[in-house]
Amino acid sequence: MSNKEKMRTTGYYKEPGPKLNEESPFKSMMERFQFAAEILELDEGMFQYLANPVKQITVSIPVVMDSGDIQVFEGYRVIHDNVLGPSKGGIRFAPDVNIEEVKALASWMTWKCAIANVPFGGAKGGVRCDPKKLSTSELERLTRRYTANMLEVFGPDRDIPAPDMNTDEQIMAWIMDTYSMNAHKTETAVVTGKPIILGGSHGRKEATGRGVVTVTLAALNKLGLAPNKCRTVVQGFGNVGSVSAKLMYEQGAKVIGISDITGGYYNKNGIDIIDAIEFAKNNGNSLEGYPEADKITNEELLQLDCDVLIPAAKEDQISPRNADKINARVIVEGANGPVTANADAILEGNDIMVVPDILANAGGVTVSYFEWVQDRQGYFWTEERVNRRLNRMMRAAFDNLFNVKEEHNITLRQAAYVFGINKVATTLRMRGIYA
Incomplete structure (x- = not known):
């Protein structure tokens, strides 16, 4: 019996992931992941490794509000994979964000980075709050305490946040400053999506x-x-x-x-x-x-x-x-x-x-990678150079997927998952499992 038949018989492909509604983005992603896993004939262990995050962090974030009262918020960071390099992914502030949503988004980032040929793994973060109901000073205190709780997670060589829903370059600046104060040095490469004056990249917003x-x-x-x-x-x-x-x-x-x-x-x-x-x-x-x-x-x-x-x-x-x-x-x-x-x-x-x-939509993480590279070098590019390199990498990524599509006679979406999963799985096999 082949690996594919064995996993179908045991129902193994149905195990990972939360049980969400019928049209959830996570369910859609898992169905496409399973299709690619079958084409690649992943064994059970490899499938389980790639389907589940390597680290999940949930923290309580106490904040002294402007009124003087203390309010406790819940924060998350999920590192889905770091085989290709430091994990990368945005942080969203929203009243309905939860750990399952963050897990789904983190896994997407893994495949997106692999497809874009960016040397990052996938991550995502979130804080359950309604930023519209917070003053600027409350938002700053929330951001800084969340960052302080993540000091052992974040790092330019470990995990690199970026803006996402309801977060922006100002929030990234607060994260960078909080991390830097605790590191006792200015560390601009710990986040991307920062203001230009703090080491952000031209062309990032577009x-x-x-x-x-x-x-x-x-x-x-x-x-x-x-x-x-x-x-x-x-x-x-x-x-x-x-x-x-x-x-x-x-x-x-x-x-x-x-x-x-x-x-x-x-x-x-x-x-x-x-x-x-x-x-x-x-x-x-x-x-x-x-x-x-x-x-x-x-x-x-x-x-x-x-x-x-x-x-x-x-x-x-x-x-x-x-x-x-x-x-x-x-x-x-x-x-x-x-x-x-x-x-x-x-x-x-x-x-x-x-x-x-x-x-x-991998252009955002690609230029985030460019920002990280520029911060590490301490040398910054013109917008024209950023755009030229972005266009070249995006076009190369498209061509790679189109070749996989033609080779297997599948759709571009199926080719994307086959290419991304194969790249991460091949890298993992080469690195091996540390024991």
Whole structure:
């Protein structure tokens, strides 16, 4: 009996991971992980090692509030893997964050770093709080105490945090300062996503959107489509969506649809993205009332007839309920998990190429790596150099996955998991298990 048959018989592939709802991003990730594990014929021990984090930390964070009262928050850090190098991943502040969510996000970072050929492992962190209800001084005290609790975890050679949901460069600056004070030296490389003046990198804020467009152009090239002949739809107009829309517009693409939390905006003749960005900037970062396009729902936006669809908003936007109504040649996942696992086969059956999130939005971690390298060197690059190197690495990553796709006759998403898991597993075999 082969390893594959043995694991199917024992149900081994169903063991790791939390039991979440049917369309959870973690469940989607695990289904894709299992598919790749079967192709690679991972033995049971290797599967278990790669499916579970190497370290999980939960801490209590007491904070003296402005009122003088003490409030205790819960914080997390999960290191999924550090075989390829120091672990890397963002920290999110949110009222509903929990350890299972952080575990899922940490595992995604492992595969994302492997695919991007960045020498990092995967990690993620979180603090259960509502930052909108905290004053700036309370937020600073929370951040510094969380960092103090993680002093044995964080480190430029161990684990390197970055911004994520509801965290920004100011919070990264507080983490860097707290760590440095305890290390008795300035250690800028302990975090990325910092302000430029504290060792941040040029091009970091635009990196994810720029990476999305780089792989979009690579995908269009494989399909023989010129960007200036393509109609593009972008869901989401935050940092990733607006940058992606702007760069596609600058490539000559006709951007016929955009959206934000207020709904979708459609103009069959194309939207002037520079004008739309300026409108949103002057309208409280909202597209509400944008006069140069017709208002439609986000559901209608996803179903527009187009060549390129970039979902850059939330997870689970394309599922079996609407996958058959998608009218795009290419879907490029700017967001994490915008397509559920049970929608993949529908899209494949309709001959829609999907560039998966763990490749498409890896521009952020790639430039975070650049920031770490610059901090370690003490020498900083121009934005033009950052962008040039980002484009080269993203294009190389796409080509690697496309070659795996052709070799195994599978989708790009399946190829991404096969490539990423194989790289980590091969490295682990070479290093061996310390005993």
